[in-house]
Amino acid sequence: MRNRWKNRFTTPAELSESFNVVAPQPLKPLLMHNLLRQPDWRRSLVLVNWNEAAHQLELPLSVLSAREAEFPGDPLLAEAGIPSAWSTRKTLAARTLCRALALPEDDPLRRVAEADPPTRLRSTTGWRQLGRSALIEAGAEGVTVEPRLEVPLLPWTTCRPIAFNLDVGPGGRRASSNETRREAARQHLAALPAQATWIWSDGSADAGVRRGGGGAVIFTASGETLEVEVAAGGLCSSTRAELFALRAALERVRDEPSPAPLVACSDSRAALSLLSAGAAAQTTTIGAAIWRTLLDIAERRQVTLQWVPAHCGLAENERADALAKQAATLPQGAVPSDARSLTRAVHRTATRQWRENWPDSFFKTIFGSTLPLPIPGEDREAAISVHQLRAGHWGRSLQYLHRIGRHPSVECLQCPDKRCPAALCAVCREEADVPEHVLLRCPVLAGARLRLTGSIYVDPSRLRDADLVAALEAGYLRHREPLGYGPP
Numbered sequence: 347m348r349n350r351w352k353n354r355f356t357t358p359a360e361l362s363e364s365f366n367v368v369a370p371q372p373l374k375p376l377l378m379h380n381l382l383r384q385p386d387w388r389r390s391l392v393l394v395n396w397n398e399a400a401h402q403l404e405l406p407l408s409v410l411s412a413r414e415a416e417f418p419g420d421p422l423l424a425e426a427g428i429p430s431a432w433s434t435r436k437t438l439a440a441r442t443l444c445r446a447l448a449l450p451e452d453d454p455l456r457r458v459a460e461a462d463p464p465t466r467l468r469s470t471t472g473w474r475q476l477g478r479s480a481l482i483e484a485g486a487e488g489v490t491v492e493p494r495l496e497v498p499l500l501p502w503t504t505c506r507p508i509a510f511n512l513d514v515g516p517g518g519r520r521a522s523s524n525e526t527r528r529e530a531a532r533q534h535l536a537a538l539p540a541q542a543t544w545i546w547s548d549g550s551a552d553a554g555v556r557r558g559g560g561g562a563v564i565f566t567a568s569g570e571t572l573e574v575e576v577a578a579g580g581l582c583s584s585t586r587a588e589l590f591a592l593r594a595a596l597e598r599v600r601d602e603p604s605p606a607p608l609v610a611c612s613d614s615r616a617a618l619s620l621l622s623a624g625a626a627a628q629t630t631t632i633g634a635a636i637w638r639t640l641l642d643i644a645e646r647r648q649v650t651l652q653w654v655p656a657h658c659g660l661a662e663n664e665r666a667d668a669l670a671k672q673a674a675t676l677p678q679g680a681v682p683s684d685a686r687s688l689t690r691a692v693h694r695t696a697t698r699q700w701r702e703n704w705p706d707s708f709f710k711t712i713f714g715s716t717l718p719l720p721i722p723g724e725d726r727e728a729a730i731s732v733h734q735l736r737a738g739h740w741g742r743s744l745q746y747l748h749r750i751g752r753h754p755s756v757e758c759l760q761c762p763d764k765r766c767p768a769a770l771c772a773v774c775r776e777e778a779d780v781p782e783h784v785l786l787r788c789p790v791l792a793g794a795r796l797r798l799t800g801s802i803y804v805d806p807s808r809l810r811d812a813d814l815v816a817a818l819e820a821g822y823l824r825h826r827e828p829l830g831y832g833p834p
């Protein structure tokens with residue numbers, strides 16, 4: 347923590363202690379938030395045992411330095427970049443359930459996962475029920491979980507080297523024009539053996555999470571053209587769809603008698619770099635299956651896996667893309683999904699539900715059901731102010747300071763009334779200086795709003811722009827400073 351916090355609390359006699367153990371690091375801010383919600387905790391002293399943890403907790407705590415009973419908690423959590431306990435709980439339950447269901451059938455944990463918990467034990471065994479309902483909400487009803495990889499391929503399983511080209515030279519970069527990328531790819535591919543079997547595979551997944559499909563077009567060395575389509579699972583990542591496509595295509599040519607080289611082209615760098623780590627490094631069932639086929643084929647033929655730029659008009663790649671999209675509409679029923687894709691789907695669904703259920707607040711008028719982006723730049727104080735203002739809780743607000751007793755006046759020492767004279771905006775005296783007033787309504791900033799946004803009436807959604815919020819705050823503080831309220 348910052349130095350100003352050090353050695354401030356030498357006699358914690360006024361404090362009662364609470365000792366909590368949290369295993370995974372990312373859960374700490376969440377636990378902290380839940381602890382601070384205790385209604386009878388007025389002050390808290392938090393001790394952490396290493397710098398990084400302190401660092402990680404500092405921003406959330408600064409943004410969260412409000413009591414949930416008095417300020418909407420969801421905006422504060424969202425601004426602090428902390429997922430809600432509500433959605434994290436669902437994700438963790440679904441992950442545990444999926445991992446258990448990926449175990450062999452005779453594994454005791456799998457049997458526990460498959461059984462129905464007795465009602466009287468629901469509080470301790472509820473992860474199964476919660477996980478199941480979360481999976482159904484995420485659209486995974488009836489989806490089978492892919493068995494996890496039991497035996498990894500052994501490090502000494504070697505063969506003739508398999509070449510991985512993850513590039514086609516500088517022209518293939520994303521920033522280049524389509525023509526440049528296509529030309530770079532064509533030139534690069536011309537250097538590969540022409541007398542070969544060529545595979546062009548591609549994957550497709552709606553929004554990168556569901557309805558997976560893999561497609562491939564194969565030009566065999568003997569002059570045949572084959573098309574492959576395969577369903578990749580109702581819940582499926584883009585990379586997994588790519589891997590499904592490649593596996594199906596490789597299996598199709600596995601028994602080809604030809605000794606001619608094999609070239610497999612894919613536009614997924616993620617899939618190819620996953621595979622390029624080697625046979626023994628594969629931790630997924632699909633990755634290991636592909637490597638087994640590759641090893642088989644490489645006994646007899648020279649194998650090259652080649653990355654190609656996507657969507658730049660390479661006819662074969664476009665054709666594979668069309669096949670993949672078509673394959674995504676195949677029946678998915680029998681295709682299992684992996685635990686990771688299922689967990690991700692639950693996480694996305696739960697987070698979306700959480701955002702859609704935010705109560706009405708200043709934050710919601712700004713963001714709707716979207717999440718704030720991280721604020722770039724080095725200045726933490728400024729970032730915290732922006733977060734606080736948008737969350738509807740601003741540490742420099744006189745109304746807030748008056749309410750907690752830090753800004754007494756002659757007439758009133760402390761009160762929660764927003765119409766109390768001590769709570770009014772120091773500059774215009776029209777109403778309390780809540781964030782909404784400062785950013786959207788205070789007349790003293792009319793000129794600044796006009797200059798910054800082109801209108802004196804700012805649409806709340808414009809406040810998603812952190813720079814605008816920071817500029818308005820700075821302008822406001824400059825007007826307030828001469829009135830004796832501290833430096834801006």
Ligand SMILES: [Zn+2]
Pocket residue numbers: 748758759760761762763766767768769
């Ligand atoms: Zn008052």
Ligand SMILES: [Zn+2]
Pocket residue numbers: 771772773774775776777783787788789790
């Ligand atoms: Zn004002």
